[in-house]
Amino acid sequence: MAAETGYSVQQIRDLERLGVIASAVRAGNGYRQFSAAVVGEVRAYRDLAHAVGPVEARRTMRAIRMVPPGEAVALVCSLHTQIDRGREQALVARRALEAIQGEAETEAAPVETDAMTITELSRALGVRASTLRFWEKQGLVKPERIDRQTGSARIYPVEAIREARITAALRAAGYRIPDVQRTVAAIRDLDDVSRSLEALDTRLNSITDRTLSLLRAAATLAQIIESG
Incomplete structure (x- = not known):
């Protein structure tokens, strides 16, 4: 045997x-x-x-x-x-990355940075600050909160910027909020693998x-x- x-x-x-x-x-x-x-x-x-x-x-x-x-x-x-x-x-995550991969590098596109304020991110994405706050309530974006003398301010780290870009791209493509929620959840569950289309293809x-x-x-x- x-x-x-x-x-x-x-x-x-x-x-x-x-x-x-x-x-x-x-x-x-x-x-x-x-x-x-x-x-x-x-x-x-x-x-x-x-x-x-x-x-x-x-x-x-x-x-x-x-x-x-x-x-x-x-x-x-x-x-x-x-x-x-x-x-x-993996397929959902891949579609999300494809949605932002073709973004043109313009002054309106978010740059790679450690963090952005809500004002900076809203300008970069071309959406209102109130839209970002709505996405946050829906669990699509998770900014960090820092205490300042005037209260609590939102700071968007790299991961939150990426999620906001994915959300903006999918919403512009006609995806409903539940569909975007499902996509963002898949991205988060896959963690670092979701950063690379090649890695997702390997998966x-x-x-x-x-x-x-x-x-x-x-x-x-x-x-x-x-x-x-």
């Missing part, structure tokens, strides 16, 4: 002990004897581990042997949903590879579920 699958002997024993693969038949001398079907299960585990991670793969392959078929199918479907959610998040390619691995594993998972 180890030679056939590329796993070590100890790894095969661990997968059997954890219930990830079917138990081996013991020969008269105590040696384990695995069927060809179990070789397929080990390969399915490898694909599943690549798709969703080894911890989730072990949990899933153990669980589908223990729960009713309907629950087992729902569990496998949830893995597809999980990966697809990541794909959609999307990785998601494609993981999806293909999940599809390869699916046939074996179906056989395990059907076998009861």
Whole structure:
């Protein structure tokens, strides 16, 4: 089994002990004897581990042997949903970056700076200060507050400037506030990866590879579920 699958002997024993693969038949001398079907299960585990991670793969392959078929199918479907959610998040973030990538470098365009006041940012984007305050209330932009003698003033750091640019570009393109909220949330969740279109393309390619691995594993998972 180890030679056939590329796993070590100890790894095969661990997968059997954890219930990830079917138990081996013991020969008269105590040696384990695995069927060809179990070789397929080990390969399915490898694909599943690549798709969703080894911890989730072990949990899933153990669980589908223990729960009713309907629950087992729902569990496998949830893995597809999980990966697809990541794909959609990356696509939303990519569309947002594309929306600001083509901005012309003019005096009206925001420059790369450590921070801007609300007046500076409103002038740079060509929107009213009241619009920026509305975007803040909607959770689209998160300025920092600093105390001054006259009260609390808004300061927009680099991240807030970028979010304001994305919001302005999407609103100008006709996106509704809920759509912009979803886009900004995706950007924030992706953190530094969202800064680069190339990085997002790499992420999307990785998601494609993981999806293909999940599809390869699916046939074996179906056989395990059907076998009861």
